Amino acid sequence: xxxxxxxxxxxxxxxxxxxxxxxxxxxxxxxxxxxxxxxxxxxxxxxxxxxxxxxxxxxxxxxxxxxxxxxxxxxxxxxxxxxxxxxxxxxxxxxxxxxxxxxxxxxxxxxxxxxxxxxxxxxxxxxxxxxxxxxxxxxxxxx
Amino acid sequence: xxxxxxxxxxxxxxxxxxxxxxxxxxxxxxxxxxxxxxxxxxxxxxxxxxxxxxxxxxxxxxxxxxxxxxxxxxxxxxxxxxxxxxxxxxxxxxxxxxxxxxxxxxxxxxxxxxxxxxxxxxxxxxxxxxxxxxxxxxxxxxx
DNA sequence: CGTGTATGGTTCACATCATGAACTAATTTT
DNA sequence: AAAATTAGTTCATGATGTGAACCATACACG
Numbered sequence: 551x552x553x554x555x556x557x558x559x560x561x562x563x564x565x566x567x568x569x570x571x572x573x574x575x576x577x578x579x580x581x582x583x584x585x586x587x588x589x590x591x592x593x594x595x596x597x598x599x600x601x602x603x604x605x606x607x608x609x610x611x612x613x614x615x616x617x618x619x620x621x622x623x624x625x626x627x628x629x630x631x632x633x634x635x636x637x638x639x640x641x642x643x644x645x646x647x648x649x650x651x652x653x654x655x656x657x658x659x660x661x662x663x664x665x666x667x668x669x670x671x672x673x674x675x676x677x678x679x680x681x682x683x684x685x686x687x688x689x690x691x692x693x
Numbered sequence: 694x695x696x697x698x699x700x701x702x703x704x705x706x707x708x709x710x711x712x713x714x715x716x717x718x719x720x721x722x723x724x725x726x727x728x729x730x731x732x733x734x735x736x737x738x739x740x741x742x743x744x745x746x747x748x749x750x751x752x753x754x755x756x757x758x759x760x761x762x763x764x765x766x767x768x769x770x771x772x773x774x775x776x777x778x779x780x781x782x783x784x785x786x787x788x789x790x791x792x793x794x795x796x797x798x799x800x801x802x803x804x805x806x807x808x809x810x811x812x813x814x815x816x817x818x819x820x821x822x823x824x825x826x827x828x829x830x831x832x833x834x835x836x
Numbered sequence: 837c838g839t840g841t842a843t844g845g846t847t848c849a850c851a852t853c854a855t856g857a858a859c860t861a862a863t864t865t866t
Numbered sequence: 867a868a869a870a871t872t873a874g875t876t877c878a879t880g881a882t883g884t885g886a887a888c889c890a891t892a893c894a895c896g
Binding site: 553556557558559560561563564565566567568569570571572573611662663665666668669670671672676677678679680681683684685686687688689 | 696699700701702703704706707708709710711712713714715716754805806808809811812813814815819820821822823824826827828829830831832
């Protein structure tokens with residue numbers, strides 16, 4: 551069961567596209583001395599308001615210790631804060647400070663703008679198709 | 694010029710897909726104690742035979758110092774070697790040792806297999822369409 | 837020819853990132 | 867009440883990414 555040339559080509563360009571997409575986060579952060587991970591975390595938080603550490607870890611596919619350090623660094627820079635959950639006192643929520651929110655909105659806007667710029671190279675029929683296709687590809691991953 | 698809901702959804706799932714795709718490299722490497730970057734580098738080299746540092750840097754979007762360190766670590770593990778170019782004595786080529794080649798083939802096979810597995814969730818008509826679409830999206834990036 | 841400039845890499849210092857192991861504290865199970 | 871699970875932190879370690887300073891080779895051109 552060998553891979554066809556078409557599969558190989560598609561695979562290669564999918565990898566290239568993936569890099570390109572994720573690089574948008576680094577680029578958006580560079581001007582503010584934020585790393586890709588920091589931008590991704592802040593974007594993930596801002597669209598949700600506040601997020602539990604565990605959920606954020608699953609979302610970003612990070613060990614809890616990695617995430618803890620990541621949040622540490624953002625907290626040290628005054629961009630995020632931790633809050634204890636009164637109902638489950640083991641749990642902590644991550645949210646953004648006002649400065650963090652400001653920055654997150656800016657970078658989030660920049661990323662989505664570039665992403666939309668990319669998407670809009672396609673005629674809208676292809677956009678809808680791509681949308682369905684990507685959903686199919688990701689269907690079994692996030693239950 | 695606001696983004697539509699459809700654009701936002703597509704953007705989000707594109708990011709998720711990108712993560713998923715690149716995670717394949719980490720996964721393929723884990724069993725051999727190779728990191729994502731190491732697997733990517735080795736895959737990039739093996740499909741080309743040998744690569745100049747500068748080209749590899751452009752390919753992986755890395756500063757030359759980052760790349761130099763990355764190659765250092767692979768060389769230390771006996772997986773890659775540097776060769777001076779006799780025609781341009783400033784230039785160095787990176788290639789894989791036999792052990793490196795062995796490992797690279799294995800991980801490359803694993804990544805492409807999973808990628809193909811992903812791709813084959815789509816009917817072949819959609820595969821061809823996706824192929825064209827991804828090429829369109831990446832058209833202006835690599836001249 | 838020689839002098840300047842561009843190119844290709846390395847080295848270094850520094851901050852970030854990722855992980856596993858060991859640990860604490862709170863919650864749930866039994 | 868004891869045991870097991872869950873949520874996070876801390877720590878040590880190695881990998882990653884960057885810019886600056888640096889060296890050597892190649893090239894341009896007066």
